[in-house]
Amino acid sequence: MSEPTNDATASAPRLARVYDGRDPDGRPIADRDPVDPALVEALLTYLESAPVILAARSFDVDEFAPADRDVPLNYRTDGTWIWAGSVPHYLRKHGLAPEPKLVRHIQARDFQLGPVDQAAKDLAVSVITGS
Structure with a gap:
């Protein structure tokens, strides 16, 4: 299999949604199929191994x-996607699947995180900060 490419230079990376919306009381809603238990550890390894770009x-x-204050306040990127530290946290702690397109992207890369150059990191930061 060839090395995953970093296509962030072609277009801005996509920011993954942590959940899908909020109910009338303001609680988060996630309408997603669960991750196959056989894939959870590989998915967590990928999500938690990508470079931190803001923290x-x-x-x-x-x-x-x-009652818990344990959600990491950080963002990571693989150059194509950006996700908050809450994404792997909620998967690990609550079984909340990441956004389905992000999961498919990681599976398409065979759970292999390629190198992320500084330009891709800078572009990801600009997406998060809006600058």
Whole structure:
């Protein structure tokens, strides 16, 4: 299999949704099929191994367990996608599947994270910050 390409230079990377919306009371809604249990560890390894491009030194409230303040405040990228630290956190802790297109992208790469150059990281930061 060939090395995954970093196509962030061709277009801006896509920011993954953490969940799909909110109910009338403001609680997060996720209408997604669960991840195949046989794929969870490989998916988590990919998501948690990508380079961090923005990070805070604190943690955020877990929106599915509001008494917990254990959600990493960071963003990672593989050059094509960007995701918040809450994406692997919610998968690991609550079984919440990442956005389906992100999961398919990672599967298409055979769970192999390719190199992410500085230009791709900078572009991802600009997507997050809107600059």
